[in-house]
Structures are given as structure tokens and as C-alpha cells.
Amino acid sequence: MQNIGTQIRRGLTSIFSSRASRKQAGRAQDPAGTMETYRNPTEVQMSQLVLLCHTNHRGELSVGQLLKWIDITACLSAERHAGCSCVTASVDDIYFEHTIRTGQVVNIKAKVNRAFNSSMEVGIQVTSEDLCTETQWSVCKALATFVAQRDSSKVKLKQILPLTEEEKVEYSVAAERRRMRLVYTETIRDLLTKSIIQDDLESRDCSRMVPAEKTRVESVELVLPPHANHQGNTFGGQIMAWMENVATIAASRLCPAHPTLKTIEMFQFRGPSKVGDRLVLKAIVNNAFKNSMEVGVCVEAYRPEMESSPRHLNSAFMTFVVLDGDDQPITLPWIQPQGKEGERRYREASARKKMRLDRKYIVSCKQTEVPLSVPWDPSNQVYLSYNNVSSLKMLMARDAWVLTSEINKIKLYTLEDDKFLSFHMEMTVHTDTTQAFLLLSDLGRRPEWDKHYQRVELVQQVDEDDAIYHVISPVLGGAESKPQDFVILASRRKPCDGGHSPGLGPRESGSWESAQVAPVDVSPAGHWREPYVIALRSVTLPTYPEMPEYTRGENLCSGFCLWREGDQQTKVSYYNQATTSFLNYVTTNVAGLSSEFITTCKACEQFLLDNKSELALSLQNL
Incomplete structure (x- = not known):
């Protein structure tokens, strides 16, 4: 046991050392520090000194005046991207965290997160500063939707190519936010x-x-x-x-x-x-x-x-x-x-x-500030579905993934931060992407290829894209004496762009795949490609409380992202943000002391190949 523990520590030390070496190499290749000064081409900044004419009776900046400045800044950012006039379509919820007083400075920064057909989402950050004390604080954040118009007709917008980790995250979740608005x-x-809706009008004073x-x-x-x-x-x-x-x-x-x-x-x-x-x-x-x-x-x-x-x-x-x-x-x-x-x-x-x-x-709120299993009910299903999909997209868009191993054309990446060790498996399968999406999004069939899903029961089909399952998982080993069970919300999404770009073919050598960092997915034409997404997370249901015969497990964030690589070829990526109960199993595989990750991936590939013609009729109707 001591030797095994030593090997695990050495494996993890190698992972983290590779990450540090990659950062140092990046700095060495960038002696001028250009990466530090990168600025989004759609970014617009405005700074305003708050005068008496801008304030209300309390000597605070009028919210109406702030909304004017926000709208101007966001519109200029949208027009910088569109190259033509833009009009405000909507502004999402705004929570005001801090007030601004006379003599202080308002700083507003806006940039386009994502462009759709003729509309685009603009992200806005508002901060304020006191020039006398040199203190700064956040005031609010906002998301606005603008529509590009030329001669009163809508304009088809060019797509955004996100470069930084922040841009990739905002780009990835913009589609899910758009879905929530609709x-x-x-x-x-x-x-x-x-x-x-409970009320007690009759009993009130x-x-x-x-x-x-x-x-x-x-x-x-x-x-x-x-x-x-x-x-x-x-x-x-x-x-x-x-x-x-x-x-x-x-x-x-x-x-x-x-x-x-x-x-x-x-x-x-x-x-x-x-x-x-x-x-x-x-x-x-x-x-x-x-x-x-x-x-x-x-x-x-x-x-x-x-x-x-x-x-x-x-x-x-x-x-x-x-x-x-x-x-x-x-x-x-x-x-x-x-x-x-x-x-x-x-x-x-x-x-x-x-x-x-x-x-x-x-x-x-941040992931670490809420319980892993959030109570589910019909009234919050839209937000839980959003959280489920956006969490997976945010994990996918992280920059710090490190290639740990490659065996039988299956790649294993890891991502370490202060609280979690995440892993990412990647392989290419010769099957239609839409068919793979339908097969993998049906958790009822997962026991056919994944031994960790011993039994799966469909609890509720929430809607076309969301379902809740009760999953029984066998004992992984170690001190665990009972199998685990999970209550899982599965949310699936098709890409807004159909999963491919015009003229998209297999990537050439020298692309991002040959590097040590994964998941930026850009087509040869320079377009960010959005995947098919199958997101999984734990929820709590009163009808499925913890049972004495099982240990209740929790799934914080996991799931599949699928990209169309060409005709009958799909890149399959599986992500998992490992929780404590799963960590020992993950580190054993990461350190090379177990091949279960590879075995499960090969079983998944065979499952997709064996069923590649099964859903042909369903695909024709899509």
C-alpha cells in the first residue's frame, strides 16, 4: 500500500510539474509580455466622473443615469463588432451591489460575448473607484442583447472567435443564457x-x-x-x-x-x-x-x-x-x-x-458556495438545466488542461485547481455525431458499456432535453462496503451552429490537438465550434431520499461533448469534476495504476459502433 501511495504521489507531481513547465514556457516565448496586454477587439471602456447633476436626493448616482451610460457603452461594443448600427433588444437582470457617490468615478467595460445570426450578447461590467482613497469595488454586471441593422434590415453577423479562458467560458454559456431568455x-x-402561491391576505393587519x-x-x-x-x-x-x-x-x-x-x-x-x-x-x-x-x-x-x-x-x-x-x-x-x-x-x-x-x-453564485445536490422541482427546472449545461461548458473551456497520457489513440487530460481534480478523456469514433449524441444521452443504455452504471431507472422525463435518473453504482473498492446511488439530472443540447462549420474537414497536423493543452476547438476556417452537449449533475428529490442499503453519491459536474469531425466521424470527449468519494479511483487511473478509464472508453466506442445503424430512421426525421 505504501508503494502504491508513493506512485500516485509521483504521478500527480508529474502532472502538476508539467503544468508549471507549460506556464514557464509560455512566458519564455512571450518576452515582450504581449499575452498580458491582450485586449478583446470588441471591448469598449467608458469612465465618468459623478457630478451633482448625476445624483439623486441621497447624493448617490442615479440608477437612470447609470443605465444610460451602460447602454451607450454596450451599444458601441456591439457596433464595433457588427460594423453597422445596432439597437437594444433586451437587458438581463441587474443586481446592484454598491452605490456610487458624488466625486467618485464610474468605470464601464463592455465586450461582445457571442454573435448569433443578427443578434449578439454583450457583457457589461461596472466598477467604481474613489480617487482620494484609491479603493475600487464592483457595482453590477449586466448582459444585453443587441440586434444589428442596416437600412432597417437585419444584418447577418460574423462569428466571434474566443481566445482567452474568460472569452471561451462566456461564449460557451451564451447560448444557454439565450435559451433561458426565450x-x-x-x-x-x-x-x-x-x-x-401561498398568501395570507386575510390574516394581515x-x-x-x-x-x-x-x-x-x-x-x-x-x-x-x-x-x-x-x-x-x-x-x-x-x-x-x-x-x-x-x-x-x-x-x-x-x-x-x-x-x-x-x-x-x-x-x-x-x-x-x-x-x-x-x-x-x-x-x-x-x-x-x-x-x-x-x-x-x-x-x-x-x-x-x-x-x-x-x-x-x-x-x-x-x-x-x-x-x-x-x-x-x-x-x-x-x-x-x-x-x-x-x-x-x-x-x-x-x-x-x-x-x-x-x-x-x-x-x-459560485459552484463551491452551493450543495452539490440542489433540490429539484418544476419551478426551478429551467435554472438547474442552465446550471447543468453551463457548468460543463465552463469546465470544457478551461485553459489549464494538461495531456497526461495517450494510449490506443485515447487521450487523458487532467485539470487541477484548489478544490477539485478533473479529468477529460478524448477519442475519435467512426460514427455519425447526431447518432452518438442520441445514444449517449440515453442514460438507460449506459449499463451496456459502463460497468459503473449497474442499474438505471428513468425517474422523470422533464422535457425533450432534460430527464432525471436514479443510478445504482457498484462498490469501487477500498473502505466502501455498500454500493452508491445517484439522482442525476441529464441535460442535452444540440449546437446552435449545427455542430460544424462550412467546409469543415479533418484537422491537419500542427493544429491545437498536437499541443499539450486541450479543449479549444476551432475549425480550419477560424470558427469556434460548439459541441453537442450531454451534461450530468446530482439533484435532490423528496421521492428518492437516501436509502440505508446505498451510500448516496454526488455528481458535481460531468458529461460528454461531441464534435463532428467529418462524414461519419465524431470526436467524443468525456469530462468529470471528481468529488471526494470518487477521487481515489481517479488518481489511481491518472497515475497509471489502473487501466479502467481506457477500458471504459473502448467499451463506449464499441457500443457506438455496434449501434451505428440502429437509429437511422430516427435521424432521418430530425
Whole structure:
């Protein structure tokens, strides 16, 4: 046992030494330090000194003014990539972490994360600094979607080629974020249909209840030339600033105080407006919770001489708090919904609050800050699916993968960080990529080639792309006396680009595959290629509690990425972020003391070859 332990330590020392040597080699080849000064070609930066004219009654930068600056910076970044005019389509949720005061500096940085057909996602980071103390802090992050237009027609955009690890991560998860935006309305509807929103209106103190109609605000703005952008349309940042203004007034009517905006939930622009339009802005408090309230805002545009009915331009939901002298949120009065429309808004506000908590708990926070197995229920399935796929894509996009061994054309890569040892197996299989995707995404068939999946039961087919399984795994050896069981969420995604680029063929020698670092996948034409993804992670189900005959295992992040290499040829990559219970098995294979990794990969290859014609009819229908 002592000799085995020594060999494992030597194997891991070799891995980590290779990683350090590779970093040193990179620095030696770059004596001018050009890698350190790399700048994304779409990046735009803006710095603004906060003056009295930019602030509110508290001497803090007005959120409306900040939204104007954010929109300008993001638009300039989008136009730098598109080479033509761009309009704001939407802005995702914004959480304000810090306020900015008079005399401080706002720094805004924006860059295009990914381009789709005619739309693109722009990532924005806002920080502030105090020039006197030289301190800096984060204010907020935002994601905006812009559409490129030329002569009022949409423009097909060139694709982004991510280079740094950060760019690869943002590129990889942008498609999943886009998917979440598209199902947002459906998610709200499903939550209201399938969940019971609890309220205790009848038991509340009526003396502390404020009728919702008392908070209603309606304001009209005439769009003048100073409000138009360089394209002649009403400046999106100006519309958002007007929306923040009426929402603040509505919030202040719930209780006689000055509210502070904490969260904005998705601006959605439905169409443009121009100089001469009248914009009607409406706001009302939808629901009040203990220390926060949600205000709904909508914008309509009309021209008396041209239109008989107004056009819906934009809508958003904003969360406010009221702070005391110590900057702590005070307890707010309850809201009294009025009429069926008021009750609908009241219930939807509760649903959105739950969604915000799910996003903050599942999506926004770091992996190490949440339990490995997150509770699953229908209301958070969209966010768990997003987290599942994006976690695998982020692991795939890491730069520090080190080639540890290559046996029988199967490559083993490892990635070490402070908390996890991850591994990545890679091979090429002579089979259709879509067929391999369908076969490997069906966990019910995994026991046919993977002995670690002894028995698999389909618990629930959530939707076309997500399913939950109960997996029984045999004892791996060592001190374990009982087999393990897992409750696994399997999420699969087809690539937005179809999994290939025009003219894509087998890669030539001298490409990234001949290097020591894996998973940047770029076609000969210089396009980043998106894989087919099958992501796996543990979830918790009340109907499948821990059982005495098994040891409950946890899967943090694992799954397959598949790339089309040519006609009837697929590159299959398997990733796994090893948890503690799995670590001894991983290190034994990494150190070369076991060949089970290779044996399992060969079994997977044979399974795909044996079934390469089985799904031919299904593929014809795709």
C-alpha cells in the first residue's frame, strides 16, 4: 500500500510539474509580455466622473443615469463588432451591489460575448473607484442583447472567435443564457399553473395595508431630438432612465420614504420609437414583501396624428427597498391587490420572487458556495438545466488542461485547481455525431458499456432535453462496503451552429490537438465550434431520499461533448469534476495504476459502433 501511495504521489507531481513547465514556457516565448496586454477587439471602456447633476436626493448616482451610460457603452461594443448600427433588444437582470457617490468615478467595460445570426450578447461590467482613497469595488454586471441593422434590415453577423479562458467560458454559456431568455415567459406561466402561491391576505393587519391603486403612476414624455441616438431612434438608455424614474415614484407611494433600487428584472424592447413619439410610462407596486417591493413598469408609444392605439415598447420589473439611517432595510407595509388584474400581478410577483431566488441560488453564485445536490422541482427546472449545461461548458473551456497520457489513440487530460481534480478523456469514433449524441444521452443504455452504471431507472422525463435518473453504482473498492446511488439530472443540447462549420474537414497536423493543452476547438476556417452537449449533475428529490442499503453519491459536474469531425466521424470527449468519494479511483487511473478509464472508453466506442445503424430512421426525421 505504501508503494502504491508513493506512485500516485509521483504521478500527480508529474502532472502538476508539467503544468508549471507549460506556464514557464509560455512566458519564455512571450518576452515582450504581449499575452498580458491582450485586449478583446470588441471591448469598449467608458469612465465618468459623478457630478451633482448625476445624483439623486441621497447624493448617490442615479440608477437612470447609470443605465444610460451602460447602454451607450454596450451599444458601441456591439457596433464595433457588427460594423453597422445596432439597437437594444433586451437587458438581463441587474443586481446592484454598491452605490456610487458624488466625486467618485464610474468605470464601464463592455465586450461582445457571442454573435448569433443578427443578434449578439454583450457583457457589461461596472466598477467604481474613489480617487482620494484609491479603493475600487464592483457595482453590477449586466448582459444585453443587441440586434444589428442596416437600412432597417437585419444584418447577418460574423462569428466571434474566443481566445482567452474568460472569452471561451462566456461564449460557451451564451447560448444557454439565450435559451433561458426565450423560455422566460413560459417559465412564469408554468410556475403559476403548477405551483400554489401561498398568501395570507386575510390574516394581515388591514391598518398596515396600502391599496395597490394608491401607488399607480402614469407619466408622459415627448421624444425630442436630444433623446434620440445616432440612428434617429429614441435612445434605449433614455427610455430605461424614464422607467426607473416612474418606478421610483410608485415605490415611494407605498410608504412616505425614498426607496433604493436593488434589482432590475429584464428590460425587453418590443420595438423602436422616434422623435415626435409620445411615450406613456405606467408603474404600480405589484406586491410588497417584508423588506422589499416589486414595481412593474411598462412603456407605450403613440402619435395622435398617425395611430389609433398605442404601441407596447418595453416592460420591466424592479425591486426596491427602503433603508434606515444605518442603511438597513425597514419593514414595509403590505399591499392590497384590487380587482382580478391586481390579483394576477400580485401572484406573478410572488412567482418572480421565487424565480429570482432560484437564479441567485442556482445560477448566479459560485459552484463551491452551493450543495452539490440542489433540490429539484418544476419551478426551478429551467435554472438547474442552465446550471447543468453551463457548468460543463465552463469546465470544457478551461485553459489549464494538461495531456497526461495517450494510449490506443485515447487521450487523458487532467485539470487541477484548489478544490477539485478533473479529468477529460478524448477519442475519435467512426460514427455519425447526431447518432452518438442520441445514444449517449440515453442514460438507460449506459449499463451496456459502463460497468459503473449497474442499474438505471428513468425517474422523470422533464422535457425533450432534460430527464432525471436514479443510478445504482457498484462498490469501487477500498473502505466502501455498500454500493452508491445517484439522482442525476441529464441535460442535452444540440449546437446552435449545427455542430460544424462550412467546409469543415479533418484537422491537419500542427493544429491545437498536437499541443499539450486541450479543449479549444476551432475549425480550419477560424470558427469556434460548439459541441453537442450531454451534461450530468446530482439533484435532490423528496421521492428518492437516501436509502440505508446505498451510500448516496454526488455528481458535481460531468458529461460528454461531441464534435463532428467529418462524414461519419465524431470526436467524443468525456469530462468529470471528481468529488471526494470518487477521487481515489481517479488518481489511481491518472497515475497509471489502473487501466479502467481506457477500458471504459473502448467499451463506449464499441457500443457506438455496434449501434451505428440502429437509429437511422430516427435521424432521418430530425
